[in-house]
Amino acid sequence: MNKAAELFLGILTAMGGFVEIGELTFTLGAGMHFGYQLLWITALGTVGIMVYCEMAGRVAAVRRRPVFTLIRERNGVATALLTLVAANLVSLLTCAAEIGGVALLWQLASGWPYRALLVGALAFLLVAVWLLPFEWIERVFGLGGLLLIVFVAAVWTLQPDWGDLAAGFVPRMPEVSSQRELLLCAYFGVALLSSIMLPYETYFYAAGGIEDGWSSDDIVTNRVVVVVGFALGALLSVALVALGTEYFGPRGIEPQLPGTAALAPASAFGTLGLVIAMLGLFFAFSGAAIETALSGAYNLAQFAGWPWGKAKRPRAAARFTLSWIAIFCAAMLIVMTGIDPVQVVEYSIILSVVVLPFTYFPVLMVARDKRVMGQHANGMLANTLGWFYLVAITLAALAAVPLFLLTHGGRG
Amino acid sequence: MTLSIDPHRDVLDHEIVDANGEACGMVDGLQFTHSPPHGRRIAALRVGPGAWLPRLPALLQVIGERLLGRRWVTVPWHHVVEVSEVIRLDVSAGAVGLGRLDRVAARWLQRLPRS
Numbered sequence: 001m002n003k004a005a006e007l008f009l010g011i012l013t014a015m016g017g018f019v020e021i022g023e024l025t026f027t028l029g030a031g032m033h034f035g036y037q038l039l040w041i042t043a044l045g046t047v048g049i050m051v052y053c054e055m056a057g058r059v060a061a062v063r064r065r066p067v068f069t070l071i072r073e074r075n076g077v078a079t080a081l082l083t084l085v086a087a088n089l090v091s092l093l094t095c096a097a098e099i100g101g102v103a104l105l106w107q108l109a110s111g112w113p114y115r116a117l118l119v120g121a122l123a124f125l126l127v128a129v130w131l132l133p134f135e136w137i138e139r140v141f142g143l144g145g146l147l148l149i150v151f152v153a154a155v156w157t158l159q160p161d162w163g164d165l166a167a168g169f170v171p172r173m174p175e176v177s178s179q180r181e182l183l184l185c186a187y188f189g190v191a192l193l194s195s196i197m198l199p200y201e202t203y204f205y206a207a208g209g210i211e212d213g214w215s216s217d218d219i220v221t222n223r224v225v226v227v228v229g230f231a232l233g234a235l236l237s238v239a240l241v242a243l244g245t246e247y248f249g250p251r252g253i254e255p256q257l258p259g260t261a262a263l264a265p266a267s268a269f270g271t272l273g274l275v276i277a278m279l280g281l282f283f284a285f286s287g288a289a290i291e292t293a294l295s296g297a298y299n300l301a302q303f304a305g306w307p308w309g310k311a312k313r314p315r316a317a318a319r320f321t322l323s324w325i326a327i328f329c330a331a332m333l334i335v336m337t338g339i340d341p342v343q344v345v346e347y348s349i350i351l352s353v354v355v356l357p358f359t360y361f362p363v364l365m366v367a368r369d370k371r372v373m374g375q376h377a378n379g380m381l382a383n384t385l386g387w388f389y390l391v392a393i394t395l396a397a398l399a400a401v402p403l404f405l406l407t408h409g410g411r412g
Numbered sequence: 413m414t415l416s417i418d419p420h421r422d423v424l425d426h427e428i429v430d431a432n433g434e435a436c437g438m439v440d441g442l443q444f445t446h447s448p449p450h451g452r453r454i455a456a457l458r459v460g461p462g463a464w465l466p467r468l469p470a471l472l473q474v475i476g477e478r479l480l481g482r483r484w485v486t487v488p489w490h491h492v493v494e495v496s497e498v499i500r501l502d503v504s505a506g507a508v509g510l511g512r513l514d515r516v517a518a519r520w521l522q523r524l525p526r527s
Contacts, residue, residue, distance in 0.1 A: 065497065072425045072438065077464045080425075081472075131526065305427045305438035305459075306514060314527045318517035 007221055013142025014229025019236050020288035021101040021258055022094065022195040022345045022352075024281070027237050028255045029410070030188045031244020036168030039241055041189050043169055045196030046234040048392065050226050051385045052360055055367035055378070056202045057222040060209035062376045067203050067363060068302035074362040084303045086355040088327075091200050091296035093348035095331035098289035099125070100341025101258040105282050108259040115336060122332040125289055129324065134211045134310035137290055144283025150276040151261070152239040154268040158246045165242060180412060187403040187410050190396045191346075194353035196237065197393065200295040202359070207298040211311050219376060256342055258285070293331070297323035346409050353400045356393045364390060417495055419444075419454055428459065428487070428510070429498045436505035440464035443486065457492070457499065459510060460484030485509045 030038045059065055068087075072080040102124075103117040110117075129137065174185045209222065240261070247264045248255055255261050258281060265273035294310065301308035301320040308320040315321075335341055364386045368378040378386060404410075417423065419442050430436045441463030445455035461480035465473050487501065487508045494500035505511035521527045 063497065069427055076467070077425055077440070078468050078472075081468065130524075301435075303438075305435050307435045307511075314524070315518040315521040318514045318521050321521060322517055 003221070007224055009139065010221065010225035011229040011232065012146060013138050014225050015232040015236075016142040016145030016148070016283070017138075017201075017287050017291070018230060018233025019145065019148055019240070019284050020094070020198075021097050021285055021341065022198065022349045023237060024240060024258060024261055024284075025255075025342055025345050026188065026191045026195045026349065027240035028244040028248060028261060030192050031241040031246075032249040032254070033244075034174060034185055034188060035245045035249070036165055036241065037172070037174045038185070038189055038192055039165070039168030039238065040171045041192045042196065042234060042237045042241060044171075044392070045193045046230055046237070047385070048193070048389045049197045049201065050230050051382070051389050052197065052199075052202050052363065053205045053230070054223055054226045055382065055386065056206035056363050057209050057214070057226060058219055058376060059363065059366050059373070060206040061214040061218045061222055062216050062373055063366075064210055064214075065366065066207050066210055066298065066302045067359060068299045070366050071359060071362045072303055074365060075358075079358070080303060083355065083358040084299055086351065087199060087203070087359060088296045088299055090198075090348050090352045090355055091292040091299070092327055092331055093334070093344050093351065094198070094200060095289050095292035095296070095327060096334035097341045097344040097348060098285045098292065099328075099331050100335035100344065101285040102282060102289065103335070104257060104341065105259050105278055105285070108257075109278060118332055118336055121286075121289075122328055125286065125293070125328055126325065128286070129290055129294070129310075129328075130314070134208065137287075137310070138208065141283050141287030141290060145280060145287055147276050147280030148236050148284060150265045150269070150273055150280060151243060152235055154265045154273065155239045155242045155246070157268040158242075158264075160242050160246045165238075168241075183403060184407050184410065184412055186399065187407040190353060190400050190403055191349050191410065193393075193396050194349045194356070194400070196234075197356060198352055199356050199359045200292050200352075202363070203295040203298055204291045207295070207302075207308075211309050216376060258341070289328075289331070293324045293327040296327045297321075343409075346404075350400050350404045353393065354397045357390065357397050360390060360393060422495055423454065423457070423499060426495075427498045428457065428501065430501050430505040430510070431503055432505075434505060434511070436501075436510040437485075438464075439499055440484065441467070454489045456489055457487040458484045459487060 056067055068084065071083055099118060099121050102121040103114055106117045107114050176182045176185055243264045253260065262274050262277035262281065265277040297320050298308060300323050306319045307317045309317055366372055368383055368386065370377040424439050424442055426439050427435055428437045428439060437459040439457045440460060441458035442454055443456040443458060444452050446452055460483050461476060462482035462484040465476045468476060491501045491503050491508060492499055493502045
């Protein structure tokens with residue numbers, strides 16, 4: 001495949017893989033409760049994940065060093081182990097929520113029992129990862145996720161006040177009537193930032209760069225895919241905030257079930273809109289489940305120095321293979337207990353932002369180190385953004401747990 | 413190898429790659445020897461939970477030993493041919509006892525189709 005086609009495909013898969021169940025929950029919720037007031041957090045988070053993934057992708061391309069190898073080399077075994085346990089707990093919880101989301105979508109479509117569909121979803125994901133090569137996993141689920149564009153089209157039909165929407169990108173103090181509401185707004189802000197800057201996306205992206213055999217020649221591809229792909233992906237997030245504001249808020253519908261989100265395209269385009277939205281959500285949730293399971297296995301293998309990679313035959317990276325199988329099975333068992341997948345999402349999103357600075361910091365340190373990266377080390381812009389986001393995510397990490405407790409997990 | 417290296421910065425917690433280019437563990441601990449006039453030198457690499465657990469806080473050590481045991485594999489330093497971002501060996505992983513669990517797991521997995 002030539003470079004231009006590879007770039008185009010990379011952008012589309014980055015865009016299609018941008019939204020998962022956590023982002024869906026919190027973008028719709030933020031729009032429903034606070035209108036466009038938190039839209040600037042979406043932009044902040046999108047630039048943040050661009051900065052993080054660009055650095056991790058560049059380090060992977062230049063030095064072929066994945067994230068958890070760097071964490072262990074730079075921070076030592078004790079800090080790396082704690083980060084590994086926390087990061088893999090987040091991956092496990094997120095994977096559980098995504099599998100639950102897939103089963104709920106199937107239940108909505110078929111009416112079959114939820115638990116039987118959970119087993120079906122597990123079997124589907126295990127077979128898909130076992131059989132599909134890495135690039136096809138990226139393409140099938142990334143491109144399938146593009147069907148979520150139907151949400152953007154649904155917003156268009158609602159004809160929102162574009163001035164209000166644009167004003168939402170300007171950071172400002174929220175207009176709230178009580179301290180309780182202010183705390184709730186802060187909670188949604190932190191959760192929204194976390195749901196966009198999910199660290200597993202970066203582990204997967206950097207490991208994927210190594211799987212795809214990136215070299216220094218791919219630095220521009222990395223930058224363009226991250227910036228353009230994620231910017232287009234953020235359009236979907238903006239559309240979801242807009243649907244929360246314009247569709248779910250005025251109707252008083254709390255989109256607690258993942259499939260509820262499909263109501264808006266169904267209202268706009270009838271059965272066709274519903275089917276496209278459900279398919280888009282299915283690909284988005286399945287893709288995220290696969291990314292989280294593989295990320296957990298990548299992290300473990302990189303921490304312990306095992307052979308890893310989907311490009312290898314399963315028996316050539318045996319412990320890595322057993323790890324992703326075990327993560328899928330454990331994730332399915334979590335939702336099999338009957339716990340609400342959306343509640344699992346809330347825990348994973350909060351834990352995720354707490355872990356984020358620990359995995360972000362070593363990547364920043366290596367990406368800016370001229371001895372390691374040579375001419376490809378961070379320039380002034382990457383360094384400025386890199387330090388700015390380290391401060392931003394550290395503040396968010398410090399605030400996350402207190403806000404979760406004070407707002408009873410966003411229930412006020 | 414007589415290059416001037418900082419064992420803790422340049423060797424410890426670095427990935428080990430065998431003569432076939434396969435990852436086969438991390439340097440979890442170091443074994444030193446004292447040989448005048450050279451002073452303290454690395455005698456061997458230690459790989460396995462028993463080598464990294466003592467570097468954890470006491471409570472985690474106890475939990476870790478219960479879960480993972482205290483075994484480690486010793487790789488003599490003379491097998492090290494390169495110290496860079498990875499520690500490269502001149503032998504295969506199996507020849508020095510590394511990657512044993514991978515080989516056991518591989519025997520199970522190879523019974524499955526397309527493994």
